[in-house]
Amino acid sequence: MQKWYQYCLVALSALTVAHASAGSTSTSDDFAAACYSEPLPLLPVSPDNRTIPWGIPSIVTGNTTCCSSLDEVRAGIDAVDAQLLSLLSQRAAFVREATRFKATHDVVDVPSRDQQVNDGAVADAPAVNLPQTIARAVFSAIINASVPFELCIVCLSSLLCFYRC
Ligand SMILES: *[C@@H]1O[C@H](CO)[C@@H](O)[C@H](O)[C@H]1NC(C)=O
Numbered sequence: 001m002q003k004w005y006q007y008c009l010v011a012l013s014a015l016t017v018a019h020a021s022a023g024s025t026s027t028s029d030d031f032a033a034a035c036y037s038e039p040l041p042l043l044p045v046s047p048d049n050r051t052i053p054w055g056i057p058s059i060v061t062g063n064t065t066c067c068s069s070l071d072e073v074r075a076g077i078d079a080v081d082a083q084l085l086s087l088l089s090q091r092a093a094f095v096r097e098a099t100r101f102k103a104t105h106d107v108v109d110v111p112s113r114d115q116q117v118n119d120g121a122v123a124d125a126p127a128v129n130l131p132q133t134i135a136r137a138v139f140s141a142i143i144n145a146s147v148p149f150e151l152c153i154v155c156l157s158s159l160l161c162f163y164r165c
Pocket residue numbers: 049
């Protein structure tokens with residue numbers, strides 16, 4: 001009972017925040033605004049069983065809007081994922097290049113730089129309408145995956161390295 005009461009209070013304040021921040025943007029009155037910044041509001045699970053599609057299409061490009069079906073949504077996601085793969089490949093190429101400027105295995109990972117990249121992504125996310133929770137998780141994962149990759153490159157370039165790649 002107590003817990004439910006707290007959920008409702010949080011839900012109410014989240015809606016107020018959503019309304020307030022949506023009001024401050026000149027482009028749209030987005031009911032989902034509170035989901036784009038951290039921390040995410042703690043909301044109770046909705047018991048709704050809605051008639052779909054509900055709401056209005058939220059992707060507007062020029063004079064077209066998306067989407068009118070889940071297939072169209074998935075095609076859009078697949079197209080973006082193809083671009084993400086290409087961008088991650090370019091990023092990995094720079095990560096590999098970085099090893100050329102590191103004299104020893106021990107200086108491959110620079111935690112302060114990792115932190116700076118993560119924090120920068122989270123701070124810049126709102127400017128490109130990227131949910132901060134996604135920016136944080138994705139950049140954290142990219143960095144966590146890049147460190148072993150970088151260590152592997154360094155290892156293979158030196159017979160003196162005992163790190164298991
Ligand atoms: C939601 O409503 C539809 C249509 O009335 C029904 O077929 C479906 O079983 C419902 N789903 C749940 C989880 O209640």
